[in-house]
Amino acid sequence: MKLLRVKTSHFKNCRDDFTIDFVAQSKKTAEDKEYELQEIADSLYVFNTAAFIGKNASGKTTAIELLDCCYSILGDFRLEGKKYSYENITLEMIFYHENYIYRYRTVLHEDSALGNKAIFSNQTLERKKYAKTSIKNIYEDDQFKPVSGIGILPEDTSIVFFVLKKKETRAVYFDSNGEGTDTYQLLFKAMKSYSISGEYLTNIIKIFDETIRGLECIDDHNYRLIYQDKEQVLSDKELIYLLSSGTTKGLLLYILVVASLQNGFDLLIDEVENHFHKTLVENMISLYKDKTVNRKNATLIFTTHYCEVLDLFNRQDNIWISKSDGQVYLSNMYKDYNVRPELLKSRQFYNNAFQTSVNYDELMNLKRKLKKVQES
C-alpha cells in the first residue's frame, strides 16, 4: 500500500481542497530512478524523500499532521487521540494497493461518547485497475468503480479495512515536542514491536556517544547504561539528564529510521533540524535514497526550516512550500515555480524566491529597540 494523494477540506485551518500529491510529476532521469524515486508499480513512481518548508507558523506541521491522519486511517482504520478537531473534515485519499488504485472518501465527525475518536460518515471506496498507459489520468473519475463486499462496521472504523484487512504500521509520526523521560519506554517498545536487535541500539548510541557500549531496559522506568569499564543503573529521569534530551530524542528517531527501512513504512518527522546535527539529517536522507538500504520502499517525509538540506534533493516536485494568509496552503516547487534546476535551492530561499524570508523590517525594528535601550 502506498498513499498517492490526499485532498482535504476543513482540516485544521487549511484552505479547502488542500492537496498533497506524492506521484512524481517532473521528468525522471536515470539518476532520479536510482536515488530519488521508487517504482511501486510499472512506471508508477513516488518519492524516497519529501519535504515541507516554510516560515514559522506557515502550516508545515499541519501538512504533516494531515499525512499522519491519513496513515492512521490506512494503518489502524481509526483516528483517535489527535490534538485537532475532527468535525466536518472531508478527506479523499487515493492509494495504490496490489495492482489497483483506490479512492476513499469520507467526512469525519467527533463523537464525545467515543472519547477522542473520529467517526466516519459518507464513506465511499472505489477502485480501478492500475494501467501504465493511463498514468497521466491516474486520478480521473472514469473507470473508478465501487469496491464490492463492503460490510457494516462500527462508526469509528473506516471501511478501508475491507481492502487492507490487517492492521499494519503505515507510517510513524515523530513530532517536535518529544516525549521526555517516556522516550526510553517508547524506544524499547519500538524495538520489540519491530524486532530490532540490541546491536542496532548499541550502534546508534555510539553515533551519539562513543564511550557508551549499551543500554538495557530493566523495567519501565529503570535502565542499565553500559560503559567499556563500568555499568550504571539509572532511572529514566537520571538517564535523560546524563544523555541529554537531544541524544535521547536522537536514539528514538534513529530506531524508528531502522524500523521504517526494515519494514517499509514511511517516517514523518516534524522539524527535523530540531533533533540533530546537520550531518545526521544528511545521513538519514541518504539512507532513504540508497536502494541497497531502503529495500522496501519506505519514504522519509519531513518539515524543516533548514533550506540547505534541500540542496541534497535532485528534484523539485517533492518539495512543498507552506504559506499562510490566515488559512494554510501549499505551493509545489515544481508545479508552482519556475526554478532552474541547476540553481542551488538554498540560495533561492535566501533570495526569497518562494516568499519565505523572515520579515527583515521587523527584525530591524527589534534591533532598533534594543539599541535604544542600551543608549538610554
Added chain:
Amino acid sequence: MKYLIMCEGPNELEVIRILLENDMLLISENELLGLTPYHARQIATAGQVKAELNIYPGEVTVLRIGDTQSEKLRIPQEYTDKIVDVKKYCTKPELEMLLIIAEGLTSEYEKVKSSMKPKTFAKQHIRCGRKKYDNSTAFYRDYFGENPKMLAESIREYRRRNGSHKNDEGYLAELLK
C-alpha cells in the same frame, strides 16, 4: 581516505556492482564513500553524492567510470579541499564493447565499426537466453551476474585490444584484483 566511484550510467554502475559483490576489485566496499558506488555524472547535480561527501570528514579520490567521458568533472567549491584526486576509467567507444568481447564477436564488429555503434551492434547480435540485448541494466545483471569471471576477462581483453587510451584515461582492468 575514501574512494568515490561515479559511474556515468546505470549500466556502468551495474558492472561495478557485480565486480564489487564478487570481490574482484582492488577496492573493497569498506573503502568506498558511503559504502557504495554511485550513478552520477556531476557532483553538483547528484544529491546523494553530496550528502555522502558532507557526512565523510576525510579526503576523497574520485574514480569516474564511463565510456569516452569527454565532459569535464566540475568540482563544487565546497569540495575542492576534500577531493584530492580524480581518475578516469573508460571503455571506449561504448560499454557494450564488453558484451561484444564476451561473445567473441570482436572481429565481426571490427568489419562494421565505421558505420555502426557498439550499442546498435550488440542489439542486433547479442542475446542472453531468449532475451535480446536492450540496453537495460537488467540485461547486464542477467548476462554477467552469474558469470562474473567472464566480465573480468572481457575487461582484461578490452585492455589487450585497446592500447590507445589517452594518458588521463585509465582502463577498468586497472581496478581489477
